[in-house]
Amino acid sequence: xxxISRYAYxxxxxxxxxxxxxxxxxxxxxxxxxxxxxxRVLQAAGLxxxxxxxxxxxxxxxxxxxxxxxxxDFAILVRxxxxxxxxxxxxWACRFELRNLKAIVRGKMAGQPAAEIRRQLVDMGPYGRLxxxxxxxxxxxxxxxxxxxxxxxSAVAREARRIYEExxxxxxxxxAVDRRYYAGLIEQVHSLDRGDRQQLDRxxxxxxxRTNLLWLxxxxxxxxxxxxxxxxxxxxxxxxxxxxxxxxxxxxETIEEVIMRLPQPFAGQLAGVTTAAxxxxxxxxxxxRMAETILRSRAFNLARVFAYLVLRGKLLRQLRAVVKxxxxxxxxxxxxWAAGLAASGPM
Amino acid sequence: MFRPMPMQRIxxxxxxxxxxxxxxxxxxxxxxxxxxxxxxxxxxxxxxxRFHELYRIARGHLDKILAHCPVxxxxxxxxVRLPSEAExxxxxxxxxxxxxxxxxxxxxxxxxxxxxxxxAQLMKMLDRFAALDIDFGLLSRSxxxxxxxxxxxxxxxxxxxxxxxxxxxxxxxxxxDAQGLKHVVIAGPKGREAEVRAVLRSADWRAARxxxxxxxxxxxxxxxxxxxxDRMIAEADTRCRQVETMQREFHDxxxxxxxxxxxxxxxxxxxxxxxxxxxxxxxxxxxxxxELRGLRGALQDRLGQRFVLSARDPRPDEFARVxxxxxxxxxVRPFALLVRNYGVPRYGEIDPTLLFxxxxxxxxxxxxxxxxxxxxxxxAGMLGSRxxxxxxxxxxxxxxxxxxxxxxxxSVFGFEQLVHPLWISPLADPVRMLIMALxxxxxxxxxxxxxxxxxxxxxxxxxxxxxxxRGVAGMLFFLAVVDGVxxxxxxxxxxxxxxxVAASALALMFGFHWYRYAxxxxxxxxxxxxxxxxxxxxxxSNTLSFLRVAAFGLNHVALAVAVFALASMTQTSAGHWxxxxxxxxFIVIFEGAIVAIQALRLEYYEGFSRxxxxxxxxxxxxxxxxxxxxxx
Numbered sequence: 001x002x003x004i005s006r007y008a009y010x011x012x013x014x015x016x017x018x019x020x021x022x023x024x025x026x027x028x029x030x031x032x033x034x035x036x037x038x039x040r041v042l043q044a045a046g047l048x049x050x051x052x053x054x055x056x057x058x059x060x061x062x063x064x065x066x067x068x069x070x071x072x073d074f075a076i077l078v079r080x081x082x083x084x085x086x087x088x089x090x091x092w093a094c095r096f097e098l099r100n101l102k103a104i105v106r107g108k109m110a111g112q113p114a115a116e117i118r119r120q121l122v123d124m125g126p127y128g129r130l131x132x133x134x135x136x137x138x139x140x141x142x143x144x145x146x147x148x149x150x151x152x153x154s155a156v157a158r159e160a161r162r163i164y165e166e167x168x169x170x171x172x173x174x175x176a177v178d179r180r181y182y183a184g185l186i187e188q189v190h191s192l193d194r195g196d197r198q199q200l201d202r203x204x205x206x207x208x209x210r211t212n213l214l215w216l217x218x219x220x221x222x223x224x225x226x227x228x229x230x231x232x233x234x235x236x237x238x239x240x241x242x243x244x245x246x247x248x249x250x251x252x253e254t255i256e257e258v259i260m261r262l263p264q265p266f267a268g269q270l271a272g273v274t275t276a277a278x279x280x281x282x283x284x285x286x287x288x289r290m291a292e293t294i295l296r297s298r299a300f301n302l303a304r305v306f307a308y309l310v311l312r313g314k315l316l317r318q319l320r321a322v323v324k325x326x327x328x329x330x331x332x333x334x335x336x337w338a339a340g341l342a343a344s345g346p347m
Numbered sequence: 348m349f350r351p352m353p354m355q356r357i358x359x360x361x362x363x364x365x366x367x368x369x370x371x372x373x374x375x376x377x378x379x380x381x382x383x384x385x386x387x388x389x390x391x392x393x394x395x396x397r398f399h400e401l402y403r404i405a406r407g408h409l410d411k412i413l414a415h416c417p418v419x420x421x422x423x424x425x426x427v428r429l430p431s432e433a434e435x436x437x438x439x440x441x442x443x444x445x446x447x448x449x450x451x452x453x454x455x456x457x458x459x460x461x462x463x464x465x466x467a468q469l470m471k472m473l474d475r476f477a478a479l480d481i482d483f484g485l486l487s488r489s490x491x492x493x494x495x496x497x498x499x500x501x502x503x504x505x506x507x508x509x510x511x512x513x514x515x516x517x518x519x520x521x522x523x524d525a526q527g528l529k530h531v532v533i534a535g536p537k538g539r540e541a542e543v544r545a546v547l548r549s550a551d552w553r554a555a556r557x558x559x560x561x562x563x564x565x566x567x568x569x570x571x572x573x574x575x576x577d578r579m580i581a582e583a584d585t586r587c588r589q590v591e592t593m594q595r596e597f598h599d600x601x602x603x604x605x606x607x608x609x610x611x612x613x614x615x616x617x618x619x620x621x622x623x624x625x626x627x628x629x630x631x632x633x634x635x636x637x638e639l640r641g642l643r644g645a646l647q648d649r650l651g652q653r654f655v656l657s658a659r660d661p662r663p664d665e666f667a668r669v670x671x672x673x674x675x676x677x678x679v680r681p682f683a684l685l686v687r688n689y690g691v692p693r694y695g696e697i698d699p700t701l702l703f704x705x706x707x708x709x710x711x712x713x714x715x716x717x718x719x720x721x722x723x724x725x726x727a728g729m730l731g732s733r734x735x736x737x738x739x740x741x742x743x744x745x746x747x748x749x750x751x752x753x754x755x756x757x758s759v760f761g762f763e764q765l766v767h768p769l770w771i772s773p774l775a776d777p778v779r780m781l782i783m784a785l786x787x788x789x790x791x792x793x794x795x796x797x798x799x800x801x802x803x804x805x806x807x808x809x810x811x812x813x814x815x816x817r818g819v820a821g822m823l824f825f826l827a828v829v830d831g832v833x834x835x836x837x838x839x840x841x842x843x844x845x846x847x848v849a850a851s852a853l854a855l856m857f858g859f860h861w862y863r864y865a866x867x868x869x870x871x872x873x874x875x876x877x878x879x880x881x882x883x884x885x886x887x888s889n890t891l892s893f894l895r896v897a898a899f900g901l902n903h904v905a906l907a908v909a910v911f912a913l914a915s916m917t918q919t920s921a922g923h924w925x926x927x928x929x930x931x932x933f934i935v936i937f938e939g940a941i942v943a944i945q946a947l948r949l950e951y952y953e954g955f956s957r958x959x960x961x962x963x964x965x966x967x968x969x970x971x972x973x974x975x976x977x978x979x
Contacts, residue, residue: 137407139447142454162551172549226542232511232549247514 007300010080014308017073018295021311027318028341031325031332062323066316067096067122073312075125077305085196085302088188092309096122097130098177101153104135105160106170108144129153155180171223175215175233182208186237192302199294199303203310205239206290210283212241213266216249217258217276227251240266255279281340288314288340314340349697351671351963353636355658356382358629363394365650366621366628367429367614372649373630374613374969378638380670381620381969382631390629395614395621401435402615406608408442409601415449416594418601429614430607438604445597452589459583466576468499468525469555473569494537496547498554499528508550515539515546530555609971616969633670633966634658661694663807669694672966679704681741689951690961695805697798699959703950704744706791710946712748713787714899716773717907719760720935721750745943756900760931761907773900774908780897788893789829791954792886796822798958814859816882817957824852825886853879889953896949899942906934 022030071093078089100121107117114136121132129152138144141164148157156177163173189197189204212234219230231250236243240263252258259270259279269286273279291307291314318339325335357379361369373379430438494517500508502524508531509519517535535543622629634642639658646654661669671694675683682704692698715721725746732739753759757768773780796817803812812818827848834842860875910930914923955961 137411139443139450143450146453146457159551176549226515226539226545228511228514228542229545229549231514232507232546236507243510247510250514 007302010077010305011300013077013080014295014304017076018308018311021308022315024341027315027322027339028336030322031335031339031341061119062320064120064122066320070309070312070316071096071122071125071127074309075127077309078127084188084191084193088192088302089305089309090127091184091188092306093124093127095181097124097128098156098181100124100128100130100132101148101156102174102177104130104132105141105144105173108138108141109164109170179233179235182211182235183237186235196302198299198301199297200301200306202239203287203290203294203303203306206287207310208235208238209241209266210287211235212238212246213262213283214276214280216246217255217279220250220252220258221255222276281337284314285340349701351673351692351694351696351698351966354633354661354669354672354694355636355639356631356661356665356669357634357639357656357658358631359646360627360629360655360657361650362653363623363626363628365653366394366617366623366630368649369630369646369654370614370617370969371429371610371971372645373632373642374616374971376638376642376645377968377970378634378642379969380633380966381617382633382668383619390622390624390627392622392624393619394623394628395617396619398432398435398611399615399618401432401439402608402611405435405439405442405604406612406615408439408446409604409608412442412446412449412601413605415446415453416590416597418594418598418605429610434607435611438607441600442604445593445601448593449590452586452593456583456586459579459586463576463579463583464526465553466572466579468528468530470569470572470576471525472523472530472555473572490537492537493534494540494543495532495534496543496554497530497532498547498552499525499530500547500550500552502527502529504550505529505531508546508552511546511550512543515542517543528553613969613971632969633661635672666694666806667962668964670966671696671698671963673698673700675700677737678740678744681738682707684737685947687965689955690959691963691965693960693963696802696960696963697805697958699798699955702794702798703954706954707946707950708744708748710787710896710949711745711942712752713784713896714942714945715749715903715939716752716756716900717758717760717903717934718750718753718766719758720931720939721746721748721753723931723935724749724939756904758904758907760927761904761910761934763904763907772904773897774904777897777901780900781894784893784895784897784900785890787896788890788953789825791893791949792825792889792957793822795954795957796825802958802960810859810862814855816856816878816885820852820855820859821882821886824849824856824883827852828886853883856882889957892949892953895945899938899945903934903938903942906930906938910934 074089074093078086078093081089103120104117107120117136118132124130131147131151134147135144138147145157145161145164148154148160151157156173159176160173163170185204186208189201192200215234216230219225219233220227225233227250231247234246234250238246241249245263249258249261252261255274255276259267259273261267262270265286266283269282270279273282288311291310294303294307295311297304318341321339322335325338330338359369359373505519505521512519512533512535515535516539517533519531519533522530522532533543533547617630620631622631643656646656671692673683673692679700683700685707686692686698686700686703712721723746725743728735728739728742728746731742735742754766755768755770757763757766757772759765763772771779799817800812800819800822803809803815803818814820827845831842831845831849834845856879857875860878861871864871864874866874907930910927910933913930914926917923917926
């Protein structure tokens with residue numbers, strides 16, 4: 001009863017927004033229509049105001065437009081929240097700010113002009129904490145990092161400084177930032193009261209497990225990192241994949257061995273998979289399915305809001321794949337695969 | 348006085364070479380708010396764009412330099428001529444060079460401080476080892492089968508690192524904590540050093556560089572570390588001296604740069620408000636109507652006849668964009684600040700500052716009526732006027748009105764017997780106090796409704812003004828119900844007229860919401876009913892909110908009674924009076940603050956939320972000097 005009274009408005013908004021989400025069939029239809037223009041693709045997904053022709057030098061690139069639309073939904077939903085639930089969702093949106101931060105650090109390290117870096121950034125509106133203008137006005141990386149140390153991202157600044165001074169390995173910085181972000185997300189979930197955590201911890205835990213598994217496959221078998229480093233770089237939390245199991249998995253030598261040692265449902269879902277890319281798509285689809293189940297449920301809880309944001313993010317990724325695929329004149333099957341609609345890549 | 352000053356939309360046409368001079372005139376007058384849009388298609392060029400960009404870059408460097416090594420500046424902007432684009436570019440380049448030096452200096456300073464911290468931590472570790480019987484040299488030395496490493500990692504990373512190095516057959520032992528870092532020793536069989544090094548890099552590992560002499564002579568090692576620390580301190584000192592030298596060396600040129608950029612600020616501040624083609628330039632923006640004549644004269648003095656100034660009244664469709672400029676008497680300024688804290692009046696909207704000032708201090712007095720305490724507050728306002736930064740009139744007024752209500756209540760520092768109440772002692776008839784508070788609330792809400800109606804009419808939302816929940820219909824409903832309740836309280840029953848008026852008003856409000864909301868019939872009914880219900884409930888909940896005015900008046904007396912009760916428990920006369928004085932200090936500080944917050948809450952929530960939009964655009968004039976930064 002308490003949840004109903006607390007989240008009645010939010011639930012109504014989520015239901016209204018969820019009704020406008022384009023299904024996988026809808027996306028599939030868009031890919032199938034050869035004469036469908038980019039603006040039609042975006043209109044079909046409820047992004048009528050967005051003009052893909054603007055994704056040139058003069059306007060926002062497509063990616064930023066799509067993220068901006070997701071943040072617009074986020075802003076509507078988060079307005080109805082207070083306390084720990086609000087902090088949780090604001091923390092979730094922090095991922096886009098971290099994306100900005102990574103773009104700024106990378107851009108400065110690569111010596112890109114400020115205007116070019118700015119084009120890669122997403123406008124966080126009132127939820128932004130990065131002093132973007134100040135950071136872009138810095139003369140060099142050293143000054144950038146000094147400025148960054150006076151922001152809420154000082155830990156990232158310290159990490160980036162070590163990397164910049166010692167080895168200039170940006171991968172290490174990205175990995176550290178992402179790991180810290182996901183560990184924080186789990187902490188945010190734990191700070192919610194029991195009623196609010198219903199299903200939310202399952203969904204977030206599933207996303208963390210999926211991310212950990214994908215990173216493990218990528219670090220071990222694509223980047224060929226040693227087991228100890230692979231394990232260190234994984235997120236120190238999860239639902240089904242916890243520390244000891246991740247230690248065991250990090251020691252294994254082939255993807256097949258890793259998949260065989262996975263607990264259910266991962267082992268079943270990934271049976272026969274031989275590449276990290278295929279595993280990514282399968283696991284993402286399963287997470288999305290879980291989010292859809294939660295969104296369809298009639299329960300009044302935060303998990304529905306989170307599920308909506310996850311699915312909205314998925315749709316935007318699919319649309320990006322469709323628009324980019326069309327621009328590059330890719331075959332429909334390849335676009336389907338990139339949009340996560342096909343289980344494995346075209347032969 | 349009750350509305351923002353009438354504005355004129357101006358378009359100033361000047362020759363391109365005269366545009367900077369025109370900008371200086373506009374900035375000197377301080378009455379021109381640049382406006383970006385409305386550039387005619389024929390004037391598509393932006394002649395000030397490059398200047399603006401060069402200024403922005405130079406200003407950015409200068410601000411950073413001044414933050415790093417401040418220079419003393421004259422308050423008056425020296426008269427220097429407007430720099431050309433080439434001069435501005437040269438200045439920007441020079442400022443960049445200076446900033447790079449400052450930045451290098453800062454970076455060296457940071458490194459020196461970092462190194463100092465590191466050495467201090469090593470010293471701590473050395474102290475710890477000194478107390479233990481451990482051959483540190485042996486630990487550090489390379490071994491045939493064992494790989495041992497000593498270093499520091501962020502404390503948060505230790506557990507994860509221990510688990511990770513275990514995969515390579517290593518063990519990790521923490522030694523001590525130091526400022527978020529942990530000293531650790533890791534050891535394992537030789538052969539997998541590369542794997543472990545990779546993990547250590549990911550864990551932000553910092554190897555301890557212990558002196559080789561440690562094993563032989565710990566005192567020598569300590570001396571060496573202290574010498575190293577001294578070198579670091581000396582290096583930091585050198586860097587600081589470099590900053591001082593730079594301050595002296597560049598002082599004059601930096602002061603000059605400040606003046607040049609101050610003069611350049613107005614023209615740069617015009618930004619995209621400046622458009623043109625060929626030799627013609629247009630500057631667009633807003634000027635208070637009363638200032639137009641003076642501005643025209645100033646332009647004539649500077650440019651002669653080489654300009655055309657056209658002005659017009661703002662169109663209704665522009666009202667949302669017209670900047671609002673209010674000028675208040677200094678006595679009312681603190682109240683204006685509190686109003687601005689809520690929002691800026693929209694152009695044409697009623698400025699609630701005077702009403703806010705009057706009702707706020709009245710409510711404060713009603714809730715905190717005490718002659719003694721009131722005069723103490725007023726005296727504090729007068730004596731602390733410097734520290735209060737312009738808020739002194741606010742405090743003095745609140746204190747005096749509090750003292751005034753103290754006469755009405757007959758209360759002096761909580762003593763109820765010293766002065767005969769001109770009206771009533773609050774605890775003598777609390778019900779009457781509550782009824783008076785209700786009447787005050789009703790009056791306040793009706794006044795707020797009148798202001799809402801005026802604002803709606805100004806916005807040309809006539810139907811809303813007439814039939815809206817906060818319009819005439821809503822007011823009639825409220826008045827009818829209040830009258831009905833009053834009659835019932837007096838012993839009679841509400842007459843048919845009251846019911847008829849209330850029902851008709853509700854019906855009108857329902858019809859209005861029905862008309863306004865487009866949708867399916869069922870949905871429209873639901874929305875209209877919800878809106879009417881919200882409006883109706885809002886009236887009564889807001890009115891009841893004003894009961895706190897009486898409640899805090901009673902609370903004040905109750906607190907005084909509590910203080911006297913405590914004072915009567917003391918054994919000595921001195922203790923008695925000390926308790927009374929301290930009790931009154933407590934009342935003045937804490938109750939005074941709470942009452943001020945409650946009065947502000949009533950103003951914001953029950954008043955402003957009804958009639959004040961506060962979504963106006965503040966008038967930001969183009970100005971000379973440092974203030975020019977606000978023009979962006």
